[in-house]
Amino acid sequence: MTRKILFTSESVSEGHPDKLCDKIADSILDACLKEDPNSRVAVEILATVEKIVIAGEVTTKAKPNYEQIARDVMREIGYTSPEIGIGCDTADIEVLVKEQSRDIAQGVDTSYDSKSMGAGDQGLMFGYASDETKNFMPLPIVMAHKIVRTASNMRRNGELKHARPDMKAQVTIDYTDSKHPRVDTIVCSVQHDEMIEIDTLRKNIMNQVIIPVVKSYHMNTDFKSYINPTGRFVIGGPLGDTGVTGRKIIVDTYGGSCPHGGGAFSGKDPSKVDRSAAYAARYCAKNVVAAKLARRCQIQLSYAIGVSEPVSIAIDTFGTETVRKDLILEAVEDLFDFTPKAIIEKFNLNKPTFKYADLCDYGHFGRPDIDLPFEKLDMVGTLLDYVKARKV
Numbered sequence: 001m002t003r004k005i006l007f008t009s010e011s012v013s014e015g016h017p018d019k020l021c022d023k024i025a026d027s028i029l030d031a032c033l034k035e036d037p038n039s040r041v042a043v044e045i046l047a048t049v050e051k052i053v054i055a056g057e058v059t060t061k062a063k064p065n066y067e068q069i070a071r072d073v074m075r076e077i078g079y080t081s082p083e084i085g086i087g088c089d090t091a092d093i094e095v096l097v098k099e100q101s102r103d104i105a106q107g108v109d110t111s112y113d114s115k116s117m118g119a120g121d122q123g124l125m126f127g128y129a130s131d132e133t134k135n136f137m138p139l140p141i142v143m144a145h146k147i148v149r150t151a152s153n154m155r156r157n158g159e160l161k162h163a164r165p166d167m168k169a170q171v172t173i174d175y176t177d178s179k180h181p182r183v184d185t186i187v188c189s190v191q192h193d194e195m196i197e198i199d200t201l202r203k204n205i206m207n208q209v210i211i212p213v214v215k216s217y218h219m220n221t222d223f224k225s226y227i228n229p230t231g232r233f234v235i236g237g238p239l240g241d242t243g244v245t246g247r248k249i250i251v252d253t254y255g256g257s258c259p260h261g262g263g264a265f266s267g268k269d270p271s272k273v274d275r276s277a278a279y280a281a282r283y284c285a286k287n288v289v290a291a292k293l294a295r296r297c298q299i300q301l302s303y304a305i306g307v308s309e310p311v312s313i314a315i316d317t318f319g320t321e322t323v324r325k326d327l328i329l330e331a332v333e334d335l336f337d338f339t340p341k342a343i344i345e346k347f348n349l350n351k352p353t354f355k356y357a358d359l360c361d362y363g364h365f366g367r368p369d370i371d372l373p374f375e376k377l378d379m380v381g382t383l384l385d386y387v388k389a390r391k392v
Contacts (some may be wrong), residue, residue: 006184008172009140009255011148014077014361015085015165015191015236017243021045022252024052024073025245025267026356028064033269035062037350040100043267045070047243050082055096056267067093073357078156078165085166085191085237117341119303120272124261127281127299128254129289132181135375136286137366139181141255143217144171145362151190151209152361160208162201164191166236183223186210190228191236202227252364253278258298266360270349273303273340277310279374280343282365284336287379288317293328293387295320301338308339323387331386335379347373 012019024045032039043056052070074080074088081087129136147169154160155167170187188210192201205227214221237243246264250256263274270276281299288297294317302311315329337346344350354370365375 002176004184005175005178006172007138007140007175007257008170008185009138009144009250009257010168010170011141011144011251011255011362012169012248013148013152013165013167015079015152015167016248017047017085017166017238017241018245018247019243019360020074020077020079020086020238021047021243021245022248022264022266022360023077023357024054024070026360027069027073028054028058028066029267029269030355030357031064031069032058032060032062033350033352033356036060039269040271041267041269042100042272043097044245045243045267046245047086047238049239050086050091051238052086052091052093053096054093056098057100058097059100066095066097079237082239084164085239117271117339117344118306118308119277119340120305121263121274122303122305123263123274124300124302125263125273125278125281126253126258126261127278127283127285127301128258129282129285129297130257131289131295133366135366135368136289137363138254138257139217140171140173141251141257141363142366143173143183143213143219144169144255146213146216147171147186147188147210149362150213151188151205154208160190160204162193162196164193164234164236166191166233166240181219183214183219183221185224185226186214187226187229189230189233191233192228194234198228198231252360254365259300261300265364266356270344271340273301276340276343276347276349277301277303277338279347279349279364280336280338283347283374283376284332284379286375287377287383288328288332290377291380291383291387293321293323293331293383294318297328299332308341310338313338323391327387327390330390331383335382335386 025043029041039060046053054066071088079086132139155163167190172185174182174184249264265275268275285297285299296318298316300314
């Protein structure tokens with residue numbers, strides 16, 4: 001008997017305590033960049049029972065009202081009372097913010113290798129793309145995001161009655177027949193009030209959320225499901241689980257389909273390559289796959305603090321390449337500028353046309369609802385011309 005080849009990804013809603021923290025952090029970043037595009041921001045948020053702690057380093061000409069930003073985010077999500085998870089008007093908010101270290105700043109402002117801007121930290125970042133979906137993202141994470149986003153939107157407009165903000169979903173895809181993947185298992189947990197019976201809630205989630213989402217991908221509906229498997233999920237949000245910025249980095253990226261360097265995105269201005277270089281690596285990988293040079297592509301970048309040029313650039317196409325892999329790497333090295341200044345300028349990350357806070361929920365990549373500069377396919381022709389000119 002052939003063993004199944006399974007892969008699983010998860011997503012969480014904006015009401016998850018970790019995501020609440022991410023959104024507060026990036027809302028602070030948005031507020032700083034709006035007034036001062038040169039702001040240096042590195043903030044971390046902790047959320048627990050009726051308590052929000054805002055800590056970190058901020059150097060800016062802006063005057064962000066940290067407390068008001070946090071309360072506005074909680075209210076927007078739906079955390080309006082302590083029993084729901086945390087009260088936007090009742091929670092205690094502590095602000096512990098100082099300026100960025102001058103030792104770090106000097107390495108960014110004047111780089112070690114004489115370029116105009118060095119990397120804000122050492123580290124490694126990954127970008128990934130796959131041709132299995134229209135937005136060049138892995139199928140499991142895309143489906144998991146859509147399930148939670150659908151449930152959350154229905155909660156907001158009153159269609160999913162009795163639901164509360166904290167939700168999560170997990171999708172397992174069967175890749176045994178790689179040309180015809182199937183949904184194997186879906187897990188979904190939705191916070192709810194005490195007025196609804198668990199069987200009714202499960203039925204509503206299955207019929208109103210999960211089945212429509214699965215059908216939208218033209219997938220099979222004979223999958224296994226576990227909906228609110230504990231039977232009760234009334235206590236949620238920070239009331240049930242402490243939240244911290246940056247704990248959902250796999251949800252933010254590719255659902256585990258490729259490695260992660262470890263650095264989170266939220267609360268960091270684009271001088272931090274944890275964020276900007278990860279965006280650039282995704283842009284590169286997506287254009288490689290869109291050019292049909294490979295069906296899957298993973299780009300790894302690494303940096304040294306204060307140095308502008310990457311220490312290393314690595315590529316993996318997992319045996320799906322249509323031209324020599326060394327030629328793809330050569331094209332990547334010659335055509336893409338991965339210095340922090342070039343990345344920031346190309347994608348206008350200091351004066352973005354989008355809000356960083358809008359990326360906190362349902363992933364930073366492959367977003368059909370947001371026009372993101374690092375999701376554009378404007379290098380496909382250039383890549384094809386390069387490869388054609390050198391192909392032997």
